[in-house]
Amino acid sequence: MSKSPFRVLFVCMGNICRSPTAHAVFRKKVEEVGMADRIEIDSAGTHAYHVGEPPDKRSQQTAAKRGIRMHDLRARQVDLGDFYHYDLILAMDEDNLANLLAMQPDDATAEVKLFLRDHAPEHGHVVPDPYYGGPEGFERVFDMVEVASERLLEDIRHRIGA
Incomplete structure (x- = not known):
């Protein structure tokens, strides 16, 4: 019987810049180490401003220069089911963290944290918009996210014993 994958959700406000960047960067790192079947990745926004839209063109351009694909991602809004489906929900800043904690059900199973503070604190506590x-x-955001993603992957590998 196979184990369920470890599930990670990246969250910003509109889900067109920061969280899809983290989604795409982390996905590439997971694929590079052959763990795509062990780690599930998604991104969402706390607001519904851009639901169904692709990432910001500037994010896509920065990603393409770094060999990262993100054209396939589409914005969506966080929903209550996410707090039960995901193991780890990572907010890009304190406002979105506060929004997530305010909507998190008391019996939710997901851990909700700040992405940068918990994985690359030398770059600050938040990923700037x-x-x-x-x-x-956009270059700065990608640099921060790449460092934090490497450490997140190490953390998850430790958690799941991989």
């Missing part, structure tokens, strides 16, 4: 800035903001 690059939406209103220039290309350098």
Whole structure:
């Protein structure tokens, strides 16, 4: 009998910049170590601003330059079922963490944490939103997310004994 995969959900506000970036970067790292069947990855937003839309073009361009695919991702909003389906829900900033904790049911099984603070604190506690800035903001977000994703993968491998 096979074990269920470890499930990770990345969350930002609109699910078009930061959380799909984390989703795509982490997915590539998981695939590179041959663990795609052991770790399930998704992303969502706390707000429904962009449901059904692909990631921001600037995120996609930055990803493509780094050999990361994200064109297949589509924005969705967090729902209550996510707190039972996922093992770990990682917010990109304190506002989204607060939103998640406010909607988290008392009997939820998911751990809800800040992605950067818990996996790359030397880069700060939050992944900044690059939406209103220039290309350098997207590059910075990718740099932060890549470091945090490597450490997240180490953490999950330790948790599942892989």
